[in-house]
Amino acid sequence: MDDPGLLDRKLKVGTWAWLLPAAYVVHVAEEAFGGDGLTRWMTDGGGLDFSIAEFLGLNLVGVVALCLAAWAARRREAWRWLLVTGAAVFISNGVWHAAICVIGRSYIPGVLTGVLVYIPLGCFVIYRLWRLVSPPVLISAAVAGLAIHGATLWIVLRMPGFQIG
Numbered sequence: 001m002d003d004p005g006l007l008d009r010k011l012k013v014g015t016w017a018w019l020l021p022a023a024y025v026v027h028v029a030e031e032a033f034g035g036d037g038l039t040r041w042m043t044d045g046g047g048l049d050f051s052i053a054e055f056l057g058l059n060l061v062g063v064v065a066l067c068l069a070a071w072a073a074r075r076r077e078a079w080r081w082l083l084v085t086g087a088a089v090f091i092s093n094g095v096w097h098a099a100i101c102v103i104g105r106s107y108i109p110g111v112l113t114g115v116l117v118y119i120p121l122g123c124f125v126i127y128r129l130w131r132l133v134s135p136p137v138l139i140s141a142a143v144a145g146l147a148i149h150g151a152t153l154w155i156v157l158r159m160p161g162f163q164i165g
Contacts, residue, residue: 011132013074013083016124020086021066023121027093027113028059034109041108042156045163080133081141083125088145090122096153104164 031038032052039050050058069082097114101107129138157164 010077013080013132014128015074016128017070017074017083019121020070020083020090020125021063023090023113023117024059024063024066027110027118028056028062030113031059031110032056034112035107036109038109042159046159048159077132080129081137084129084133084138084141085145085148087122087125087129088142089149090118090125092146092149092153094118094122096149100164 032055035041036044037052037055039052039055043049066086069079069086072079073083093110094114094117097108097111101111126138126142133141
């Protein structure tokens with residue numbers, strides 16, 4: 001008798017995988033141009049002084065990485081974990097944008113797309129991959145995504161002199 005879970009893992013990842021890089025572009029646009037921009041918010045908080053060009057250049061790496069992840073995951077089962085990792089980063093990013101807004105009692109560029117796009121899309125991607133990757137891979141990839149976002153957030157929030165609000 002065939003294992004239904006195993007059969008499900010043979011299904012292909014749909015074109016929905018391309019929603020991750022598309023959402024990333026929309027989110028980065030809000031971070032760059034929403035309010036005074038995230039770079040200004042970071043500078044005002046005592047953090048690094050990024051130019052908009054540096055910020056966009058750095059985020060271009062993220063767009064390329066997500067495009068490669070979507071492409072690879074649609075072609076080979078072995079690369080599906082990349083989408084889980086990306087989805088976990090999205091969920092964490094959306095939650096932290098909202099939390100920092102509440103803590104600082106102000107708008108932080110990226111919170112709208114973080115809450116309205118990243119969190120629902122991250123949950124959708126994990127839901128779609130739930131039976132397309134093994135449970136150990138799903139959990140490991142999600143933990144990796146949370147660790148990646150956690151490390152990034154830790155670096156930003158630990159910058160000398162940085163304050164929220």
